[in-house]
Amino acid sequence: MKRRGTGVGCMFYGIGNTGLPNPAAAFVEVLPDTSVNVIVGAADIGQGSSTMAAAVAAETLGLAIENIHVTWADTQVAPEGGATSASRQTFITGNAVKNACTQAMGELRRTAAEKLEVPEEDLVFRNREIYSSKDETKRMTYPELMGAMSYRGRLAVGAGYYNPKTTYLNPADMSGVPYEVYSYATCILEVEVDTDTGEVTLLKCVSAHDVGTPINPKMVEGQIEGGTAMGTGFVISEKIDVDPKTLAIKNPTLSKYIIGTNMDMPEIYPIAVSSEGEAGPFGAKGLGEPALIPSIPATMAAIGNALGVTFTKTPIFPADIVKAWKDKQAAENQG
Amino acid sequence: MRPFDFYAPATVVEALELMHQHKENVAVIAGGTDLVLELNERKANPAVVIDLKKLKELDYIRVEEGVVRIGALTTHAAIAADRQIEKYVRVLHEACRQVGSPQIRNLGTIGGNLAQSSVAGDGLAACVTLDADVTLRSVRGERRMKLDEFLAGEGATRRNILAADELLTEVSFALPDIRHTATAFYKLAKRKSLAISVIGGGMVATVDDNGICTYARMRAGALGRYPMPFPTCEAHLVGKKLTYATMLETLPIMHDQVLEANKSRPWSVFYKKESVQGVFKKVFADVLHQLGLEEVQE
Amino acid sequence: MNKITVHCTVNHKPVSVEIEPNKRLLDMLRVNLGLTSVKEGCSEGECGACTVIYNGEPVTSCCILAGQAEGADIITLEGVSVDGKPDVVQQAFIESGAIQCGFCIPGMILTAEALLMKNPHPTMEQIKEAMSGNLCRCTGYKKIEEAVALAASRM
Amino acid sequence: MSKYAVLNTEFPKVDALERALGTAKYAADYFMPNMLYSGVFRSTVPHAYVKKLNLDKARALPGVAAVLDYTAIPGKNRFGIIVKDEPCLVDDKIRRYGDALAVVAAETQELVDEALELIEVEYEELTPVKSFEEAMAPGAPIVHGQTNVHAKKHLEFGNVDEAWDKCDVIVENTYSTHILSHMFIEPDAGLAYLDEQGVMNVIASTQNPHYDRNEVAAMLGIPMNRVRVKQATTGGGFGGKLDIGVQLHVALLAWHTRRPVKMVRSRTESTMVSSKRHPITMKCRTGATRDGKLVAVDVVMTCDAGAYGSYGPAVIGRAPVHIVGPYECPNVRCDAVFAYTNNPMCGAFRGFGVPQAAVCHEGQMNALAKALNMDPIELRLRNAHKVGTVIPTGQTLTESVGFTDTLLKAREKALEVMPEAMARLKTE
Known part of the structure; x- marks a missing residue:
């Protein structure tokens, strides 16, 4: 028999290491032709930290993303990036890039203020132009600015780093400030369960994530979709089997450790939620791990909801489902 | 991979001679979806590897005088795409359509699937359900037999009776008359693609003009060393009007049989004895639908 | 062990490769021909990262011995782009945000290319079916399927 | 006007083009002149002392450039991101199935595999601890x-x-x-070589290049600025490439052979060994x-x-x-x-x-x-x-x-x- 069920799962996630310093740094140079070198330590493992660094630099400097070239994760070139973990790179390396850009802009501001004859604090850098927020007719292009920089023998270089504002936690009770900022999420997921075979079909999944400020909407969606794939797999198909004698992993291959294929995916509706804050670069927060988490409890709850049973253990494999359903039938027949 | 010599004969005769010549330590390769992995992991260490992929004479699907003949080198993809197989032999169509992945179906051959005789081979389960014949050739000549006989191997060490220098060249079976006969297959697996069968259940059922079952054959792969037959279930159906209710009556028999065969593995048998019933419920529903006898709502 | 010479067409050009028989097509492409877009992810025909177009069909090159490729027509990702510029499928993958770590992407794109060569206007169901032999651990597949649909819409 | 000129607009990832073209280089895609291949000899028991480790036969195989155990480590032999409790090569006892006992570098991958089969080990097994x-x-x-x-x-x-x-x-x-298991789609891989200035270069699939640098330097007993770790294009990690992977082993082999050394873990080894x-x-x-x-x-x-x-x-x-x-x-x-x-x-x-x-x-x-x-x-x-x-x-x-x-x-x-x-x- 096929039965459907719905589950809700929520989470919050502290960005960066827990109650520990975990700084990251960046170097920036705006070149005479308005192209920019951004150098970060952060390892990009496909999640997009380099793209994030480019976007934060472009936004801060008032240039286009095409102007930015990012070099990353080469220890002889790039400063400390810390680990790509704890969903920290957008928040921490992003802030480091912003700080490095702000430093580089010191000379840019001074030069533009001289040329436009306006106070530095009135200057707006946006879309490859510099203008006064008080009088937008006072404006110059970026190439003009870089020309003025060259004429004066000034360089637009910056080094910046960021260390989240946390405290060490008190060993007695863990009190303190473990993280500077938190990401939040809610996932609602629908499944269909075959009570005869225990097969689970993931139907639909809505997953809303407070990312502060989305840097790149498609990358946000991609993280949520990929996280949902991994989170649902956590519950219904993935498990490491350990040989009880040798304690070796029995299924170290992709044919025996079952991750979902495209045919196993639900229809996913990712939602990026914005929230107001100053801590992250333009308010941005991490998403890598939050993307995964809420679909795990949501899947557990949805399968439970379909059967009218509560599951407290993972994984929930077909055999567990058949067993739970039979036990429930037996209990109902007795009662 | 350890070293070996490689031959790619152009004809079956040439291949058989090579196999005979090197039979002490030879491996033949067609799709390669099993052998290359074994070679790569140093689990298979032949001195000679003979490639069969150039034997175009063994790549065919023919229907002759009511018999379907499929050459051993026909890929799963080719069988799944064949319109006649899709229309007349659902059990084989469904089995081949769901083997591995598109890439694997483009490589893997029906002959390889049968000769490997893997526990979870879907093509094998389907062909056994069809009570197919296989043709084996060697330098000594040709022999033909039922798949059931072919699989009378010695289990782990030798999976079937194929001699070291013998080639499985063809599988054949009677073309079902779809006015009276339906065939069906359901693959229970851990994911919806790239999956190995947990159970691959197949059925052939024939009814007369009054809907009375005159023939039934049920087999399920991955429940034992070879596809498991359910003779008591079949006997229960023959002579009765084929209805979902009647077919469901076979499920307790099936349950007990699977339990008995797998009782040494307590946890896996629980799931197998229960889910095999779910698998065949779907198979039954499909058969009844194809025969136009009953539409079963899940 | 005697070396063999494999004659085949790779990325529209005839090649002959002298190679030990105990090498896979995957090894021949990566090591002998330097076509490192072909990725080894699982070595068991499971992940699809080593997919190449082989006589018009997508296959996993880890399951083929080099010697078996005699006479074959093989296309890798290097044979898809023109003068280092992305073709319509590659461009669609970039625009759709389909690429995260990218290790599965050569296999994904080639599988999509093989589909679109045969069926330039596939339905979403046909796209899903065609792409069902390539594992991805990053994306959840949605953007990849959207990319194939976008490419098809531009065919 | 939107608050942002760039953020929250559509733009492609900065590294998408090379990945779509297939030109992005992952660690296994690097080949260097005079490069050696390598592998690791690992324990097949979960808890044991090593009574005897015979490397002689492996060393004698023609084409083998180096077979090393822990005695070849010039610096520290304890690693770990937070607690330094894992050896590069086992020196006191084996604590899990798959602990690294020796490393081999040879002219071809086939020779590496053959040499690994020639290594002999005798264990004094200890009762394993199997649960909390x-x-x-x-x-x-x-x-x-x-x-x-x-x-x-x-x-x-x-x-x-x-x-x-x-x-x-x-x-x-x-x-x-x-x-x-993470099941990142790219198995761990890396390559090490000494450059013309004598700096140990390591190119690897990693989430943590600066940490890797510090660990390689500690293992070789050299200053951190004499080690250069460069992240290769990395095929996913999800946390599984935060611990040090092949980096120590290739660096050790390159140190002793003075040749580039590459190591690519099989899917099985990658899954067995990573966290x-x-x-x-x-x-x-x-x-x-x-x-x-x-x-x-x-x-x-x-x-x-x-x-x-x-x-x-x-x-x-x-x-x-x-x-x-x-x-x-x-x-x-x-x-x-x-x-x-x-x-x-x-x-x-x-x-x-x-x-x-x-x-x-x-x-x-x-x-x-x-x-x-x-x-x-x-x-x-x-x-x-x-x-x-x-x-x-x-x-x-x-x-x-x-x-x-x-x-x-x-x-x-x-x-x-x-x-x-x-x-x-x-x-x-």
Whole structure:
């Protein structure tokens, strides 16, 4: 028999290491032709930290993303990036890039203020132009600015780093400030369960994530979709089997450790939620791990909801489902 | 991979001679979806590897005088795409359509699937359900037999009776008359693609003009060393009007049989004895639908 | 062990490769021909990262011995782009945000290319079916399927 | 005008083009002149002393450039991101199946495989510790040092013991999660060589190049600036490429052979050796008022962390802080103990204990909703973090708390795309 069920799962996630310093740094140079070198330590493992660094630099400097070239994760070139973990790179390396850009802009501001004859604090850098927020007719292009920089023998270089504002936690009770900022999420997921075979079909999944400020909407969606794939797999198909004698992993291959294929995916509706804050670069927060988490409890709850049973253990494999359903039938027949 | 010599004969005769010549330590390769992995992991260490992929004479699907003949080198993809197989032999169509992945179906051959005789081979389960014949050739000549006989191997060490220098060249079976006969297959697996069968259940059922079952054959792969037959279930159906209710009556028999065969593995048998019933419920529903006898709502 | 010479067409050009028989097509492409877009992810025909177009069909090159490729027509990702510029499928993958770590992407794109060569206007169901032999651990597949649909819409 | 000129607009990833073209170089795609291939000889028992390790036959095989055990390590032989407890090559005892005993470099991969088969080892086997319970039992064999307790945490907020009287409903459940694998699609790989200035260069698939640099320098006993680690294009990680992978082994072999050395782990070896997700058991008691406000949460958390520390300390630090979830609760206690065993090493895996914590706090929220006959989303809304919330570490949240919005927006979308499913949520 096929039965459907719905589950809700929520989470919050502290960005960066827990109650520990975990700084990251960046170097920036705006070149005479308005192209920019951004150098970060952060390892990009496909999640997009380099793209994030480019976007934060472009936004801060008032240039286009095409102007930015990012070099990353080469220890002889790039400063400390810390680990790509704890969903920290957008928040921490992003802030480091912003700080490095702000430093580089010191000379840019001074030069533009001289040329436009306006106070530095009135200057707006946006879309490859510099203008006064008080009088937008006072404006110059970026190439003009870089020309003025060259004429004066000034360089637009910056080094910046960021260390989240946390405290060490008190060993007695863990009190303190473990993280500077938190990401939040809610996932609602629908499944269909075959009570005869225990097969689970993931139907639909809505997953809303407070990312502060989305840097790149498609990358946000991609993280949520990929996280949902991994989170649902956590519950219904993935498990490491350990040989009880040798304690070796029995299924170290992709044919025996079952991750979902495209045919196993639900229809996913990712939602990026914005929230107001100053801590992250333009308010941005991490998403890598939050993307995964809420679909795990949501899947557990949805399968439970379909059967009218509560599951407290993972994984929930077909055999567990058949067993739970039979036990429930037996209990109902007795009662 | 350890070293070996490689031959790619152009004809079956040439291949058989090579196999005979090197039979002490030879491996033949067609799709390669099993052998290359074994070679790569140093689990298979032949001195000679003979490639069969150039034997175009063994790549065919023919229907002759009511018999379907499929050459051993026909890929799963080719069988799944064949319109006649899709229309007349659902059990084989469904089995081949769901083997591995598109890439694997483009490589893997029906002959390889049968000769490997893997526990979870879907093509094998389907062909056994069809009570197919296989043709084996060697330098000594040709022999033909039922798949059931072919699989009378010695289990782990030798999976079937194929001699070291013998080639499985063809599988054949009677073309079902779809006015009276339906065939069906359901693959229970851990994911919806790239999956190995947990159970691959197949059925052939024939009814007369009054809907009375005159023939039934049920087999399920991955429940034992070879596809498991359910003779008591079949006997229960023959002579009765084929209805979902009647077919469901076979499920307790099936349950007990699977339990008995797998009782040494307590946890896996629980799931197998229960889910095999779910698998065949779907198979039954499909058969009844194809025969136009009953539409079963899940 | 005697070396063999494999004659085949790779990325529209005839090649002959002298190679030990105990090498896979995957090894021949990566090591002998330097076509490192072909990725080894699982070595068991499971992940699809080593997919190449082989006589018009997508296959996993880890399951083929080099010697078996005699006479074959093989296309890798290097044979898809023109003068280092992305073709319509590659461009669609970039625009759709389909690429995260990218290790599965050569296999994904080639599988999509093989589909679109045969069926330039596939339905979403046909796209899903065609792409069902390539594992991805990053994306959840949605953007990849959207990319194939976008490419098809531009065919 | 939008607030931002660049952010939240459509633009392609900066590294998408080379990945679409197939020109991006992953670690296994690097080939260098005069390059050696390499592999690792690993234990096939979980807990043992090495009585004898015979490398002579492997060394004698023509085409083999180096076969090294721990005696070849010029600097330190203890590694780990937080606790330095894992050897580059085993020197005292084997603590898990797959511990590295020796490394081989040779002219071809086939020769590496042959040489590995020629290495002979004799073990003096020790009783393996197979579970948290076995690790904590009196008289248990000790995996590291003096105790099998790998880490302990105690979180205390408000007064849990006095809070139960204020609860109208209390739910109690035990949750457990299992071991999982990252299954990043690219197996670990790397390459090392000494450049013309004598700097040890390591190109690797990694999430952590600066950490790798520090560990390679420590292993070789050279300054950090004499090591250059460059991340190759990396095929996913999810936490599984945070621990040091092939980097130490290729660097050691390159150091001794003075030739470039490449190592590509097979899928099997990659999965066997990289860290796994911590399986955590959480016994949880949650109390609330009849209108659904959380009053108290008390959790006991235990975990079999496997053979080495890896990121265990980060997981045990993070899970208690997140154990209540994104909900206000004035009284919280969490006691956590992680144990060393001889099981596969657990470490960082996307979420660091928060997925496990979420299984617990969401299970409890659903149980409360059922006990109170309340809509599960409504229950969550009533307790949701907001600006001004004090979390169980005493921190006051001051900004960027968008939880309620995620609940409302998810509900709104779900009502639109799956109304029947939403009806089922209420009528369980």
